[in-house]
Amino acid sequence: MFAYYLRLAVQSFRRNPGLTALMVMAIALGISVCMVTLTSYRAAARIPLPHKNEMLYAPNIDSWDPKEPYDKDKALNAPDLQTYRDARGLYASTIPDRKLIMFKAGGVLSGGKNMQPEYVAARMTTGDFFPMFETPFLYGGGWNAKADEGPEPVVVLSKETNEKAFGGANSVGKTLLWHDREFRVVGVLNDWEPAPKFYDVSNGSFDDPEQIYVPFTWGQILELGSDGNTNCWKTEDIKSYQDFLNSECIWFESWVELRTPEKVVAYRKFLDDYVIDQKSKGRFARPLNNYLYTIEGWMQRNNVVGTDNKAMLIMAFAFLAVCLVNTVGLLLAKFLNAAPIAGVRRALGASRRDIFWQHLTESGVIAVTGGIAGGLLGVAGVWALRSWYGRFVQDLERALPVDYSTFVIAVVISLVAGIIAGLYPAWRIGRAAPASYLKVQ
Amino acid sequence: MGLRPIFSSLLRNSAGALLVAIQIALTLAIVVNAVFVTSERLTKMGRPSGLDDQNQFAMSVTGFEKNFDFFAMVRADMAMLRDMPGVVDASPINQIPLSGGGSSTMFYSLPDKKGENSPVAYYNTDDHAVKALGVKLAGGRNFAATDVVYRPKDVQGFPGTAVVTRAFAEALFPKDKDKLVGKTFYDDQSKPLVIVGVIEQMHGAWVGWDKVDRVMLSPLVGPGPGVRYLIRTQPGQLDAVMTAVESALRKRDPNRVVGKLRTVQNFKQSSYASDSLTAVTLSVVTGLVLIFSALGIFGLATFNVNTRTRQIGTRRAVGARKRDIVSYFMAENWMVTSLGVLVGCILALAVGYWLSNQFGLPRLNLYFLVGGVAGLWVLGQLAAWQPALRAAKVSPAMATRSV
Numbered sequence: 111m112f113a114y115y116l117r118l119a120v121q122s123f124r125r126n127p128g129l130t131a132l133m134v135m136a137i138a139l140g141i142s143v144c145m146v147t148l149t150s151y152r153a154a155a156r157i158p159l160p161h162k163n164e165m166l167y168a169p170n171i172d173s174w175d176p177k178e179p180y181d182k183d184k185a186l187n188a189p190d191l192q193t194y195r196d197a198r199g200l201y202a203s204t205i206p207d208r209k210l211i212m213f214k215a216g217g218v219l220s221g222g223k224n225m226q227p228e229y230v231a232a233r234m235t236t237g238d239f240f241p242m243f244e245t246p247f248l249y250g251g252g253w254n255a256k257a258d259e260g261p262e263p264v265v266v267l268s269k270e271t272n273e274k275a276f277g278g279a280n281s282v283g284k285t286l287l288w289h290d291r292e293f294r295v296v297g298v299l300n301d302w303e304p305a306p307k308f309y310d311v312s313n314g315s316f317d318d319p320e321q322i323y324v325p326f327t328w329g330q331i332l333e334l335g336s337d338g339n340t341n342c343w344k345t346e347d348i349k350s351y352q353d354f355l356n357s358e359c360i361w362f363e364s365w366v367e368l369r370t371p372e373k374v375v376a377y378r379k380f381l382d383d384y385v386i387d388q389k390s391k392g393r394f395a396r397p398l399n400n401y402l403y404t405i406e407g408w409m410q411r412n413n414v415v416g417t418d419n420k421a422m423l424i425m426a427f428a429f430l431a432v433c434l435v436n437t438v439g440l441l442l443a444k445f446l447n448a449a450p451i452a453g454v455r456r457a458l459g460a461s462r463r464d465i466f467w468q469h470l471t472e473s474g475v476i477a478v479t480g481g482i483a484g485g486l487l488g489v490a491g492v493w494a495l496r497s498w499y500g501r502f503v504q505d506l507e508r509a510l511p512v513d514y515s516t517f518v519i520a521v522v523i524s525l526v527a528g529i530i531a532g533l534y535p536a537w538r539i540g541r542a543a544p545a546s547y548l549k550v551q
Numbered sequence: 552m553g554l555r556p557i558f559s560s561l562l563r564n565s566a567g568a569l570l571v572a573i574q575i576a577l578t579l580a581i582v583v584n585a586v587f588v589t590s591e592r593l594t595k596m597g598r599p600s601g602l603d604d605q606n607q608f609a610m611s612v613t614g615f616e617k618n619f620d621f622f623a624m625v626r627a628d629m630a631m632l633r634d635m636p637g638v639v640d641a642s643p644i645n646q647i648p649l650s651g652g653g654s655s656t657m658f659y660s661l662p663d664k665k666g667e668n669s670p671v672a673y674y675n676t677d678d679h680a681v682k683a684l685g686v687k688l689a690g691g692r693n694f695a696a697t698d699v700v701y702r703p704k705d706v707q708g709f710p711g712t713a714v715v716t717r718a719f720a721e722a723l724f725p726k727d728k729d730k731l732v733g734k735t736f737y738d739d740q741s742k743p744l745v746i747v748g749v750i751e752q753m754h755g756a757w758v759g760w761d762k763v764d765r766v767m768l769s770p771l772v773g774p775g776p777g778v779r780y781l782i783r784t785q786p787g788q789l790d791a792v793m794t795a796v797e798s799a800l801r802k803r804d805p806n807r808v809v810g811k812l813r814t815v816q817n818f819k820q821s822s823y824a825s826d827s828l829t830a831v832t833l834s835v836v837t838g839l840v841l842i843f844s845a846l847g848i849f850g851l852a853t854f855n856v857n858t859r860t861r862q863i864g865t866r867r868a869v870g871a872r873k874r875d876i877v878s879y880f881m882a883e884n885w886m887v888t889s890l891g892v893l894v895g896c897i898l899a900l901a902v903g904y905w906l907s908n909q910f911g912l913p914r915l916n917l918y919f920l921v922g923g924v925a926g927l928w929v930l931g932q933l934a935a936w937q938p939a940l941r942a943a944k945v946s947p948a949m950a951t952r953s954v
Contacts, residue, residue: 132846139839147832218615218776218808229613229777229808290615345664345739348707417910418829425585428902429836432577436847439570443854495828538566 115471122448122472129444130476133437137480137524138487140433145488145520146495147419147426152516154415157406158304159244166242167366167374168403169200171385173358175343176395188399190312190363190412191341194355197362199384201236205377206366208238211326213362214313216337219322221287222275230271230321231337232288234329240266240297242367243309248272250282250297253325257296261327265293271321272298289332293324308405309365311412313338336361358393378402430523434531441473442535449542456544469536470529477528481521488520557883567851568887575891575927578844580898583923584906585833585840587915592830596823600649601716601753601764603685604815606639606784608793609647611810612800613777621775622701624807628780631803633679635795637788640682643778645675646756648684648766650818653756658767660723662741669722670762671715672755675771676781681714683783684753684768689717691732691748694770698747702773709738709769714748719765758822781815789814844927845934852884852938856945863942864949873943880939881932888931892924899923 123130157163172180172188173196179185192200197211212235220227233239240252249272253264265286272281272295281295307317328334333351342359368374381400388394403411445452452465460468561568614624625643632641646653653672660666674680678694693714700710713736720731727734735743755766772778784792793812800809820827856863863876871879903915 129850132850136843136846139843143836143839218613220615227615227806227808229611229810347740416825417912418825421588421906421910421912422829422832425581425833425836428577428581429840432574432581432840433843435570435574435577436843439567439574439847440850442567442570443851447854447857534566 111467112471115468116475118468119472119475122444125448126444129440133440133444133476134480134483136433136436136440137477137528138483140430141481141484141520141524142487142491144426144430144523145485145516146491147423148519149488149492149516150495151415151419151423154306154419155409156306157409158306158308159405162242162244162367163405165367165369166405167368167377168405168408169364169366169377169381170401170403171196171200171381171394172396172399173360173388173394174396179396180341186399187411188401189341189360191339191360192362192364193358193360194362196384196388197364199388200364200366200381203366203377203380203384205368205373205380207369207373208242208367209365210236210238210242211362211364212236212239212309213326213329213336214310214320214338215324215329215334217289217332217334219271219275219286219288221285221292224277225275225286228274230288231318232322232324233320234324234326234334236326238367239323242365243304245302246300248298248300249280250295252323253296258325258327261325261331263291263293263328264296264325266297266299266323267295268299268319268321269301288322288324289334291332299323306409306414308409308414310338310363311409311414312363330355374402430527434527437473437476437528438531438534441476441532442538445469445535445539446542449539452539452542453544456542462540466536466540469539470532473528473532473536474525477524477531478521480528481524484524485517485520489517554882554886557879558886561883561886567854568883568890571848571851571887572891572894574844574847575888575931576895576898578840579892579895579923579927580902581840582837582927583899583919584902584915585837586923587903587919588906588912589830589833589837590919591913592826595758596826596830598754599752600819601686601750602648602815603639603783604649604819606786606789607683607685607781607815608784608789608796608812609644609779609781609815609818610797610812611777611779612807613810614807615776616806619776619807621773621778622703624804625772625775625778627803628800629677629679631799632780632782632796635792635799637785637792637795639685639783639785640679641780641782642676642680642683643772644680644683644781645779647779647781647815647818648672648674648753648755649758649815649822651757651822655756657739658723658744659737659739662737662743664737664739664741667723667725669719669765671719671765671767672757672760672763673709673767673769674755675769677770677772680768680781681748681750683781685783686753687751688714689749689751691746693748694768699770699772702771704774708740708742709744710771711744712747712770713744714750714768715746716750716753716764716766718752718762719767720746720749722762722765758819841930845930848884848888848931848934849938852880852935853941855883856880856938856942859942860945860949863945864947864951867945867947868950876943876945877939880942881935884931884935884939885928888928891931892927895927896920896924 170188170190173193174180174189180189181187201209201211212233215232215234216229217232218227219230236258237253237255248269252266257264272278275286276284281298284295285292286295302319304319307319340359340361342357344358346357348354348357366377368377382398385394385398385400456465614621629641629643632638655670655672657668657670659668677699678696681688681693694712698712721728723736724731724734731749732746734746737743752764753766754763757763782796797812899920906912907914
């Protein structure tokens, strides 16, 4: 029966090709606009390391100005970064299974076999960074806690940096110069492109990962400032790097890995105790305002998705709604136009239900055709967007990947939408009395 | 002819009309808000930056050798760059305006953090910056070469002279708008700075900041080892000068790192990228929505005419003129459009209110709503025009003929 309905549908399309094309186009355009906006929304909203969402936490404590909150628009938020003293203070806790502190620095890297000296961004961090964020290694590995304490002159290179410096060969054990000091390569990362770059959203959620990774303590030995954001609120007389480290300026980020709910509770208590202790020392004059964010919560707090992205998604679905209402109207017109044919079929013995299903099949075919066309158009749209956007945003594949599951979603949405759009017209035509159409013929 | 019979005929055949009304309502709500947001973004993107941003480029330069002399490098590079053909001027600068990267600090009109205060985006640069940036001085003077401080160590505090934008100076001295030159203002350590020159208008680091036009130039170079060079070229010579500068810098001293050359225009575009993306997407959606609404109205009007040929024929046969038939369909369409527009107004206001509440967008400007209502009325009438004309062509003989 279904095959017969399909044949009838094709016949009906032949009768009004223009109207049919209009309906297919309406659905296709509605779907493709939704698909493009959905792609950019999903790219921004994707949670990296979803299996660790309930394990990795970003602690936030409020060391900011007693007179005004860090973010006047969101007064309840604590600052997203920490002072050096507090970063070290939190790092001292033994509760977490793993922990890290870090900041972003920069400097000239040289001395590779075939390397032009280059200014590279460095993530100054502690050894747990690699297992916590599950970075893939091409050669070697990260460094241990002993190397953090020393600190030992070790470095982990990104795949790209290793290609520049050593032509992609296994460089573990070789040395490079950074800030005029020798560092020994202990590991080379494989392609690793966390997008969004959730662990450093304050410097750009879709920035490239750093080119090298160096033990945190080298930052203080080499007296490095932040290559990212540094924010200060207090009037302090800063004369030396040591003064700067001891100041209320914030530029460090902490993450902890807490594998059990008990540890989460214990760590929360630790944060409160830490701040209360600092209060007794005359710091942290703001109300007790501590947070422990999951990756997802951290991305929400930092508005990674962006309001434009959300507003645009809503606009796109409203547009799809217009397209669907349009299609319902056109279907109704088309079906009622062909009512005499349905009348003849009814007179020859087709039931109301048969007529209903026949017409629903017809609208289903239109919807699927529109959905596939819309999906293709959507993929083309994402590509167009990338080539247009890519002129001034680097590495767009990461920020805006063509996600083919969105294509499937598009076709499914359009099928559902098409069937909903066809329900009323199909029902209406099934109820028409056959006699009135037969009379005039 | 009264509207009553049209109305009651509409009520008997309400499904199609209702669909058109819903469509018009949704269209109005989308279009009014989309056009409003788009125009907001276009206004923002079209603001003059105050810079000669079409003819500028920049790059970072970093030294790394053991006995590397930062100031010798900057002086030699600058002497070379300023002499090159096609170069208007060049300056060392700590950050590039419009790039989204920069530094800001707080200043006060009186010592001890008293009086008026204002944050400002500042640039550490030299006496060539005013010309290299291409900004216009509204009053006072540029830095003299002797004002520039070459500071080898990273210590706090700015030199004692400053060239600032009018917007910043007026924020600190709202009562002395015509004598801003010569005023003294203070940093948070109560160290005084004197305004020697006032820039008419200039954008700083962050285009999304509501105080983007509060900028200060400070005559400070150092401590290195890294700095950026900002180079302004003669109009039309940007590409040629960029190629020449890149090789000249590498040739003069290969023992330092010259970063990627980027035009200021490119920085500007990437700073406004999300705004232009929003504007483009919304314009496309607006255009499509309008086209589909017109087609939908057209389709349903055509359908109405087709199903009523006998009725039209009958009316013609009993004496209705062609004009009456046209005006009947136009009036019917007008009623449906008006219903849609009425509901659409409420919907548009609700969407606008919700967008501004939820996403912090500015509140919908009512002129856009008025424009949208007028536009959709016209669009509805235009879309129904051709079907109505076709209806008028129905011959009175149709009354007696079967379909």
